[in-house]
Amino acid sequence: xxxxxxxxxxxxxxxxxxxxxxxxxxxxxxxxxxxxxxxxxxxxxxxxxxxxxxxxxxxxxxxxxxxxxxxxxxxxxxxxxxxxxxxxxxxxxxxxxxxxxxxxxxxxxxxxxxxxxxxxxxxxxxxxxxxxxxxxxxxxxxxxxxxxxxxxxxxxxxxxxxxxxxxxxxxxxxxxxxxxxxxxxxxxxxxxxxxxxxxxxxxxxxxxxxxxxxxxxxxxxxxxxxxxxxxxxxxxxxxxxxxxxxxxxxxxxxxxxxxxxxxxxxxxxxxxxxxxxxxxxxxxxxxxxxxxxxxxxxxxxxxxxxxxxxxxxxxxxxxxxxxxxxxxxxxxxxxxxxxxxxxxxxxxxxxxxxxxxxxxxxxxxxxxxxxxxxxxxxxxxxxxxxxxxxxxxxxxxxxxxxxxxxxxxxxxxxxxxxxxxxxxxxxxxxxxxxxxxxxxxxx
Numbered sequence: 001x002x003x004x005x006x007x008x009x010x011x012x013x014x015x016x017x018x019x020x021x022x023x024x025x026x027x028x029x030x031x032x033x034x035x036x037x038x039x040x041x042x043x044x045x046x047x048x049x050x051x052x053x054x055x056x057x058x059x060x061x062x063x064x065x066x067x068x069x070x071x072x073x074x075x076x077x078x079x080x081x082x083x084x085x086x087x088x089x090x091x092x093x094x095x096x097x098x099x100x101x102x103x104x105x106x107x108x109x110x111x112x113x114x115x116x117x118x119x120x121x122x123x124x125x126x127x128x129x130x131x132x133x134x135x136x137x138x139x140x141x142x143x144x145x146x147x148x149x150x151x152x153x154x155x156x157x158x159x160x161x162x163x164x165x166x167x168x169x170x171x172x173x174x175x176x177x178x179x180x181x182x183x184x185x186x187x188x189x190x191x192x193x194x195x196x197x198x199x200x201x202x203x204x205x206x207x208x209x210x211x212x213x214x215x216x217x218x219x220x221x222x223x224x225x226x227x228x229x230x231x232x233x234x235x236x237x238x239x240x241x242x243x244x245x246x247x248x249x250x251x252x253x254x255x256x257x258x259x260x261x262x263x264x265x266x267x268x269x270x271x272x273x274x275x276x277x278x279x280x281x282x283x284x285x286x287x288x289x290x291x292x293x294x295x296x297x298x299x300x301x302x303x304x305x306x307x308x309x310x311x312x313x314x315x316x317x318x319x320x321x322x323x324x325x326x327x328x329x330x331x332x333x334x335x336x337x338x339x340x341x342x343x344x345x346x347x348x349x350x351x352x353x354x355x356x357x358x359x360x361x362x363x364x365x366x367x368x369x370x371x372x373x374x375x376x377x378x379x380x381x382x383x384x385x386x387x388x389x390x391x392x393x394x395x396x397x398x399x400x401x402x403x404x405x406x407x408x409x410x411x412x413x414x415x416x417x418x419x420x421x422x423x424x425x426x427x428x429x430x431x432x433x434x435x436x437x438x439x440x441x442x443x
Contacts, residue, residue: 003080005100006117025112026119026149032106033123036130040070041278042137042153043271046145046182047161049319050195050264053256053296054161055140057268061290062136063087065281070129070137072150074118077298077415084125086132091124099124118142122149136279146184156278157271158185158214160194161264163201164318176204183208191215191244193223193270195263217243223270225252225262235262239269247273249284253292257300258326265291298415300326303422307400308334311408311418315342317350323409324358334405337361337396339421340381341414342373351410361399365392367413387417393424 030037043058045051055073062069068086076082084091103123107115122142129137139155141148163179179201186192186208196202197220209216217223222243229236234255241247254265272282300323303309308331314323327336338360342348355362364381366374375384385391396406408418 005104006080006120022147023149023152025114025116026122027152028110028112029103029106029115029119029123030126030152032110033102033127037126037153039130040126040134040137042139042155043157043159043275044139044141044150044153044155044185045159045161046141046148046185047159047195048164048178048182048316049322050161050260050267051140051159053261053264053299054159054268055138056296057265057291057294058138058271059085060294061268061272061282061287062138062279064290065279065283065286067135067279067281068133070125070132070134072122072125072129072137073140074121074142075412077412078419080121082297083121084128086129086134091128095128096124099127116149119149126153136275141185144178144181144184146181148185151185154187155190157274158187158190158192159267159271160185160192160196160205161267162195162260162318163198164316176200179204180208186212186214188212189214191217191274193217193267193274195219195267215244217270217274219263219266223266225266228262233257235259237262239266241270241273245273245276249287252288254294255292256294256296257330258322260322298412303418304425307425308405309408309418309422309425310405311415313412313415314409315346315351315411317347317354320351320354320409323407324354324360327405327407328358331405334403335361335399335401337363337399337404337406339363339365339392339396339406339408339414339417340410341365341367341387341408341417342410343369343371343413344373345371346373346410348373363392363395365408365414365417367411367417369413372411372413387420389420389424392417393421396421397428 045055052073055071059069059071070086072084074083081090103120139150139153141150145151160182163175163182183205192209192214194205196205206216223241225237225239227238234257236253238250239252254261269287272287276282298311298313300310300312303311312323314320338355340362342351362381364375364384365387366372367387375381383395385395408414
């Protein structure tokens, strides 16, 4: 199986001491395979929160408009194939195996000892997009931007979503330092779209854009959502863009409950409008219909109704504050239990302080991952359990009531535990909604 062979390479996603983080090796490898990343048009996305959502939005809009659209995101929820897709089709194991054979042969012959897991996946994605003759590739950074393996592309636009404190041990311990790393994706004369408003962050992004003669398109100044109103499970709003190609789109509906997704969708719409000279099928109607039916796997995803089981990968202070606000607004009558898993390199005291301020019951779930944080004795959790059925399910079962809400969060790696518990409930308790099939990742 390809996963065993991938595991021989440095996997920074499973480490806190990031190694061989840079562009030299991935550039050498892509050059050997004919620089496939130069063959397709791309949009590049970075940020701390929201970048994956924007990537899924853009992929859905371009696909519905009839374009062959590639999508490269990370991490995955259950299986690695989710990271690379064209249209509705995930990359197949045979393709990964073939690419991996050729990459490993070249690496072994050429002594590419600094090759990383993410380097390999990035090359696999770009070769797959080249072979599938994609019209557009939506590419999300893995970490940061300046030294991220994906930062070899020259896109038609760059997007920087909200920046907050995260991966401080690699990207820097201040917002301006992190913003500097994220702004590293800005290319010469390539417009950059951002949802950031923090003055410190915008100063860094603005200086980077100016130095590279890249037009800076800012939310609130150049594009915005107005007449935003809560509607059903999501929001309705009107969009306007006043800089560059002026545009207005009314009657947009977004069936995602988190208010920040309105901001994220505005970034995606702006990128579409700016791409219209090259992709004229990106009509207002296509944008409306795509966003109205959009489902993003693993983002505030309801896995069961009774008991109510929800998953979201919020893994930093800013994201947890947004999640808590959303839960309080929509489920004020519920009794919350947070099933929390954190990675060692996160700002754990800040995350715990958010939950403690809201007097939230926390069940801490330790997963089989070397990067997983293991709480010390006396930590402020009601229960500390392993992610297996014998340890996790009984304490949750004892908490089931008519108003219970189990919120699995803290890491994408917690998704398997959430799916497993939802499946357990559907089998063990009559009338409970089963989880979605593991292979159903269509957006």
